Amino acid sequence: MKRGVTRRPLIGLVVLAAIAVLFIALPLIGLLANVDWSHLPAQLVSADVLTALRLSLECSVIAVAISLVIGVPLAYLLARTSIPGRRLMRGLVTLPLVLPPVVGGIALQTAFGRTTPIGTLLDHFDIVLPFSTAGAAIAEAFVAFPFLVITVEAGLRQRDDHFEEVAATLGARPWRRFWRVTLPLAAPSIAAGAALCWARALGEFGATITFAGSFPGTTETLPIAAYSSFEGSGQVGMAITLSLLLLAISVLVLVVLRDRWLGALR
């Protein structure tokens, strides 16, 4: 592409593109410039940060686990079968991608709140979702799970079912084909989907705070803790430290996925 008439780009486009890059870069530079590097190590291992970090990891890992268990089968059905209502289902699954997370939180509240039928039923088993750690994980799963489904579905679509046919002629029954052929061949896309899903769950804020609130140690995950320090208690330094931590994790995810995502663009 970089030859002929497009070799010398238009100056106007260069200027706008430079603004775009600055637009993304400046806030990050601002964040890094305001880090109190001398107090950073102490802050990172402070009880508050560690509590929020542990809670964030817990909730996001549960969210990914939920997404894997129900998301991979859904992706398989969407990619490989022609069950009726497929298009509707795909639309429904992708809805949380565009839905404001706050709306997701309120919707979860109306479905699983303590006074709802499901909430009452769960109450009998001493399970309470709203304003609990489990609720925070559910809220994160709700928002993050489309990333997994879409990535895995695309991965499954890249191959037809030829290897499943081969396995069948070799005597493998359907479940064996699924475990031994379909899943291993889809492993790269499942890993990528899980990583994306995890990153999204880790950063989840709106649905979580609406459905689960912000109780330190129970539902106050890293992003919520960052927001509370920044807005509530005016501890801007702490907010920046927490933001830096989240930024580092995001960069890590990007590095892990770089071959898969950036490699495809090269």
Place this chain on the structure above:
Amino acid sequence: MSLHARVRTQLGSLGLECDISVEANVTVAVLGPNGAGKTTLLRVIAGLVPLDEGHIEVNGAVFEDTATRTWLTPEARRVGFVFQDHGLFPNLSVLDNVAFGLRARGVDRKTANTKAHEWLERVDLGRYATSRPAALSGGQSQRAALARVLVTDPHVLLLDEPLAAVDASARLELRRALREHLSTFTAVRLIVTHDPLEAASLAERVVVLEDGRVTQEGPFGDVSARPRSPWIARVVGLNLLHGAVSSGALLLDDGSSLTVATGVQGPALATIQPRAVALYRQPPDGSPRNVLRCKVAGVDPEGDRWRIRLDGPFPLVAEVTPAAAAELRLAEGGEVFAVVKATEIDVYSV
């Protein structure tokens, strides 16, 4: 052991309608042009494509019967299918690939690995046991795929274009190895190919499949000597004519006629070897020969025999030496006289 299949199935624009029987210890080759339905036939037998109507049985066990609504799943059919692309699982080692069928049928890991190893040694791939299939050449991957199905001791062996994914230099050696392995395997053996050489060297019997229908079957020698369709005549390099014999003359469908020496009467096919077609610049006279005025439609140099395509009363191919071609100054569009002796025309009933 034997396979009997009556197949009627419509797949897109291809209507497959053929009956096929294969006895044990005889390798049968389904020979036909691309798109004739050869692969579909194998897929039907393996249970990967359902029958619209028909019946498939192996050793008396019914795989599928549309009349009684019987259908066995592919995994229950004990069919060994070597796919054209070999279909080795890219994520498994060569050994795990070969052991896959045994593991799927409930053999424990240790026994399965031992047997898989034995087979890898038999196909001369022992040192590739831990390699991924991507590390194998076309011929090696073909042998691995063959070992993978033979280790499961299938009742039917299906080979789809076994040498297609192998480069030409390795083909001769692989064909020899393949023939050897086929001879040790006693169950039903069915090979699909578009290459008459492959059919001739690997199979005892040939079934010609064209456009979903069987046009001819029999030993390869018979089929190639007396082809019944233009396609098979072309691939074995013969001129095929279609007409009717009446009092020593073969009347062709286009209205022209040839003098023939035959006892056959009525509708008949006739073949002429290209090298039996002599070419002259002037019409020769004398003996009762067939002289055809033709235009040269094309000259295809092939080693020390050049194939000359002729446009006359009917299309004809002649074979001459390069020296003769030069002497006759053969060039596209030029006029020549093709001469065929009556005794060189092989006439047989339709």
